[in-house]
Amino acid sequence: MNIFTRGFRGRKRDSSGQLPPGQYLTDDFPVLSAGPTPRISLDAWEFTVTTEQGESHRWSWAELMALPAESVTVDVHCVTRWSKLDTVWRGVSLDTLLTDIETEADFALVHSYGGYSTNLPLEDLLGGKAWVAYEYEGEELAPEHGAPARLLVPHLYFWKSAKWVRGIDLMVQDSPGFWEQLGYHDYGDPWREQRYQGD
């Protein structure tokens, strides 16, 4: 059954094919966070990858900066329906960070300063699809956008790109993160419109 809304015409349609279903374009950079913005000094910052064996690999800020960085231009899609095209980021590929880590894990649980978390399959962090990003449009990240560093996984809804990232647990079994426990989709592919559980 088709439902039409009397009197609604809508804006001009997106014909670029760059917008996933149900999204609209914005030039803003909206901020959506569940709590206060955590402030993390670079001296205290560290990034830790922990394997399913409990083995930890740590990077200080200086060590992260010493790794080869990449600049990437990507589209980001928020589950609240805004999308932003051609955003420019700089950071370290997860391929670089995970290259020497021995693991049998299939899943990752990403943790943030402030307590946020989000889960995704490990293969979605590899193969040039994910970064620990510390610059946006040529500037340091703003605190409310995840400073000093955030995960960037642009092929999934943007809640997977955890702000204030502090580490990743590699796991044999999937374990839901913050929003994934609260009714949002486990995977979150914007092109399949996987917004809520069961989509």
Place this chain on the structure above:
Amino acid sequence: MDTTTTATHGASSGTRGTKGPPFLAASPSGGAAARTASASTLVLEVIGWPGHLAGQHVDVRLTAPDGYQAARSYSLAAPTDGDRIEITVQRVPDGEVSSYLADEARDGDVVEVRGPVGGWFVWKPEDSGPVLLVAGGSGVVPLMAMIRSRDGVSPAPFRLIYSVRTPQDRIYDHELRRRATQDGGLEVAFLYTRTVPDGETRSVGRITAEDLIAYGWPADVKPTCYVCGPTAFVETVSDLLVGLGHDPAMIKTERFGPSGP
């Protein structure tokens, strides 16, 4: 942040792997319930609405004659009332969905809704601890749902601090004034950023730590804090609350950008 909240709506109760929450037909009912210059309240009749918690949202979808669709998320303004839900829509310049809902939608029109959505920024009647609500502009909407849900059901002490530009911008103005005198354990303070009403002793200005001290709760009372409004407002208030000693894990935020949907 430690989460002990679990979503209770039908979509998440063991339906993983099946279809997500469906879109349901909804019709405006009873005309616009309340209006200010910038916001309009709508009651929608939704056959089969599964119920919701105070603070949750609903996705509203509109369909044009050529099949084009646009959807946005709105906070639910009132507790579950059978098949009736209430949303308050702030007009935003060039708002594709908000302009339609605020100005065009009439009784009997058909839109679609999906939800409820969101399980973090919620208050439940069994949460008996003190609550601080801090609203900027239309950020009062989900907080109003909490105040209304509390009425006659919970003795939890509530304090609302509501910052608006001018007295004319107070959404739910009469109801909030009535509740401030009638709902035991509810205190309401209005702050004005542009124009104050006659007799107001606080001068015009954005919210400060002094306001949070005067009208909020001391940190050692350990209130759950809900802060909702434009991004800059929420950033300011949550930083001030952390500065006053509130546990960041007890501060729940929800943000609307200045030109949000």
